[in-house]
Amino acid sequence: MAKLLNRIYGIGRLLPKTGALGEVPSTGQAYRELLRIALPSVLEMVLLSLIGSIDTMMVGTIGASAIAAVGLVGQPRMLMLCIFFAMNIGVTAVVARRKGEERQDEANQTLRNAVVIILALSLVMMTIGLTFSRQLMTMAGAKADTIDDAETYFRILTYFLPVNALSMGLCAALRGVGDTRTTMYVNICSNLVNVVFNYLLINGVGFFPKLGTKGAALATAIGFTVGMCLALYSVFRKDGNTYLRLSFKEDWRLKKDTVKAITKVGGNAMLEQIALRIGFFLYARIVAELGTLAFAAHQIGMQFLNLSFTFGDGIGVAGTSLVGQMLGKKRPDLAQMYGKIAQRIAMTTAIILATLILTFRYPLVSLFVSQQSVINTTATIMLILALFQPFQTSAVVVGGALRGAGDTRYVAKVMLICVAIIRPVLSFTAVTVITRFFTPLTTQVAHSSASWLNVIDYWTNQIPVFALMGAWSASLIDMIVRMRSMLHRFNSGKWHNIKL
Incomplete structure (x- = not known):
């Protein structure tokens, strides 16, 4: 067991294949340094997410x-x-x-x-x-x-x-x-x-x-x-x-050089932000067409998705900071090591979150709503949410490491393709195919046999649920593509020599 853990978490496996360029901290020192930065950030973001929910409840009065x-x-x-x-x-x-x-x-x-x-x-x-x-x-x-x-x-x-x-x-x-x-x-x-x-x-x-x-x-x-x-x-x-x-x-x-350095990174990040806004807006509009029950389930699911996102985002802050600092010290080997340490910690966190979501999805959803149909629908998409965790946290953390290196142009391209194109297109396709194919089919069967009316009525009510699952599955595909793209770029090391 100790050998397996060392193979997964030991820094010897996390350095570039070219080897270290100088003195390397021990495994314990490296993880402590990253956690020193990550833990306050994770705590901050999780608490802010919870406080945001309380804020919404207070306005709801x-x-x-x-x-x-x-x-x-x-x-x-x-x-x-x-x-x-x-x-x-x-x-x-x-x-x-x-x-x-x-x-x-x-x-x-x-x-x-x-x-x-x-x-x-x-x-x-x-x-x-x-x-x-x-x-x-x-x-x-x-x-x-x-x-x-x-x-x-x-x-x-x-x-x-x-x-x-x-x-x-x-x-x-x-x-x-x-x-x-x-x-x-x-x-x-x-x-x-x-x-x-x-x-x-x-x-x-x-x-x-x-x-x-x-x-x-x-x-x-x-x-x-x-x-x-x-x-x-x-x-x-x-x-x-x-x-x-x-x-x-x-x-x-x-100062010209200072402003140029900020805008070099920030300009590409602006494209990323625009892609995010467009993608999220289109995705929300597509899901909103599925009706009140499905959209309510979607909104509750998004609350849990956003909360789980904060863990990856908090760990990603540490990766961003340490990758940037190590590149400044001319130690791309340590930059790569800290980026991979952040990913390992994020992956471990993701497995724990996925297990909690799978185990407690019904009582967790019940905190937000008492209507059983909404609980059942949300609990169903929580299964997909559990699958999200390893891909989401890895994409967020590795993306943060690339931003810390100043490689925001590549990150912006990935976000544009994944969030603004893949997610809405696949969501629209899934929702359209499910609603347009199954709705006429159930109507036709209902007209042909009165004895099947109760069964048909049940499945007709399930069509928005299936469509919602299709939309969430499209988001899962977006997340998988995003993670693979970010990891490919990170492992290539092309970001080692970006000047700021």
Whole structure:
């Protein structure tokens, strides 16, 4: 058993075939270093996911229209944040590389330039969002009973877009140097403040007014502000040991080489973000056509998918940071080793998650809904979700390692092909074939034999369930192709020599 574990997890098997380029840490040291960065990040993301669910439940106390209004804000807001998500990938990669190169001054220069760019872009996006808030909510599908609440919620969050974007950018830089503990504190505190003020402002407690949806938006804005203040404190404080430090005494002018390095990575990451938004939007629209029961089951399944995703994403943060740092130290062998260690840890986590999902899928689903038909449908797609785990976590972690190396162009191409093309095309094909073939067939059989009516009625009701399984199976194929593509690129070592 010990030999088998050593073959799977021992660093001797994780180094490139060309061998080590210098001193190599022991297996224990290597795993401890990665877990030191990964564990706070995993804890942060899992807790944020859980807090997000609590946030939704609290908004739900107002009524269904409030949930719908808040939900409508999601896609337009994510589109506005796309540019910052992409830029932050660039910031993380460049800062990690500069730390590895032991160029602390340039790492801090990267952070200063990022802050200037983020503030400028966020003011532009804020202006656009406020100017076209009504139109954006209409495009998102707001109806007469939701558009006013949706617009109010959206406008409040848009006013605080610079605050949110700055906090995200600072945390991205901190992750680049491996300081995931600080980002964990920042984001958990921010979200806990959000939950507390949700409680105080949504339905009114004591002298706090009852503001409904507006109160939920203000609570989120207050949480953003607390997060930004904590993030700023972490990089401006003089008594800390943080690698990144900001000071107004330094030069804040934009540097051509620094901006070029950020945009080289971030530009390709922007294409990835666009592909993700398009793919997820099309996929959601396809599934929404299957009816209320199937879509409810899909939404519950997505809650579990997103929660399981956070484990891979948290481990991937450590891979991103260490791969970038090792390349900065001119040690691509260690970069490859840490990338593979992250994948091994992620795969182990995936097996545990898959086992839990398979074993407890019915009681887990029952936490969200009491309607037995929805429970049964969701439990069925949870079987596919269990199969997702090893492919999803590997794709996320290896993709993070490639981003840390600056190989975002390849990652963007894979995401475009898999998420924006393979997933929606296969989902549409599966749903169309199942619904258009089986619906007329069951109708024809029902007309030919009255004695079969109960049986036919049962199978007719199952058609959306089968179609939903087809859509989820299409997502599984997307995930498998994505994982294989990412692993092929990672194992090729072509990312070793990317300059930033």
